[in-house]
Amino acid sequence: MKYSRLTKEQFEELHQEFINFLATQSITADEWTDIKANKPEVAEQELDVFSDLIWEGVLSKVDYLEHISPQQMHLFHCTEKHMRLIALKIKNTEIDITTTEGYHWFRENLMSDDIEFFTAKKEYSDDKGADKFKLIQEGANITKGQLYQYFENLVGK
Helix, strand or coil: CCCCCCCCHHHHHHHHHHHHCCCCCCEEHHHHHHHHHHHHHHHHHHHHHHHHHHHCCCHCCCCHHHHEEEEEEEEEEEEECCEEEEEEEEECCCCCCCHHHHHHHHHCCCHHHHHHCCEEEECCCCHHHHHHHHHHHHCCEEEHHHHHHHHHHHHHH
């Protein structure tokens, strides 16, 4: 398995897609019931293959990722050849930008000396999907990139 198995909730959401996946392998509903009961290791393999297929599809469409922690914000733009990063660090450890009050402070003090901006560019490894997946596992969320674009215009290219 290349990524991670989908959760029970994700499988439930993708129920029809999973049925279609089994159908492409000529596995009927009755056969699937039999496989789950009598060959659990084969069922596990099918779940893993399906999970990887879903992750591949999702990761191939990811353009922006955000990871926000109490004193840091990491905004990623995933281009075709590399990732661009805009990172913001809050020097004041009393501020927690994951709270409403902390985020309000952050917006009000954006250009103060209490906030440091960094930018970076990183080439992908041999596996672009795995690079994105690692960030997601570390807590990044897939976004439409509004925050990244806002700060890109603010800090310049």
